[in-house]
Amino acid sequence: MERRPGGRSARVGDAVRQATLAELAEHGYQGLTVDNVAERSGVHKTTVYRRWGSTAGLIREALQQAEAEAWPVPDTGDVRGDLRALTRLVQEGFADPELGPVSTAFVAAAVQDQEAARALHAFYVSRHAQSAGLVRRAVARGELPEDVDPEEVIRFAVAPIFYRLFVTYEPVTAADAERAADAALAAARSGALGGTS
Structure with a gap:
């Protein structure tokens, strides 16, 4: 048995x-x-x-x-909606009174301890890989260039949120999150976030 x-x-x-x-x-x-x-x-x-x-x-x-838990990757039907929904999800997660302090504590731990830093890195590698699916769908729909780096688009979209939260200690609004998504989309469409050969 x-x-x-x-x-x-x-x-x-x-x-x-x-x-x-x-x-x-x-x-x-x-x-x-x-x-x-x-x-x-x-x-x-x-x-x-x-x-x-x-x-x-x-x-x-x-x-x-x-890391092993499924991440609810947005699927609104277009890349702009998906990226905006994703950045709002990140912004709302840090603003949540229960989830926010835990997420912030993970970042604080990673700054102070190499073991925690490696674990946080692996966590975000997994999250970015899952989220990159929305970029691949956009490529398949012809909304983004075929040579775009999907994970780099995700990193570029969420980076301003983390910068405000953990470097300049500024509030992050839904409008800030959407602006970050729009900037990532513009960069991806321009070819600035292409894959490396």
């Missing part, structure tokens, strides 16, 4: 992940501790230390789980 996935290990992992996200939402990366995650999750702290090792390990695990 084939062993079913899950069991106690999966329950422990899920409890610790949920506790990690809750702690990040409430206290940010600076306030994240293994002891607090252990207490919140109901998992003995020795187990948490043995399996995750540190707060960076907790961050890595949470990001790996998030």
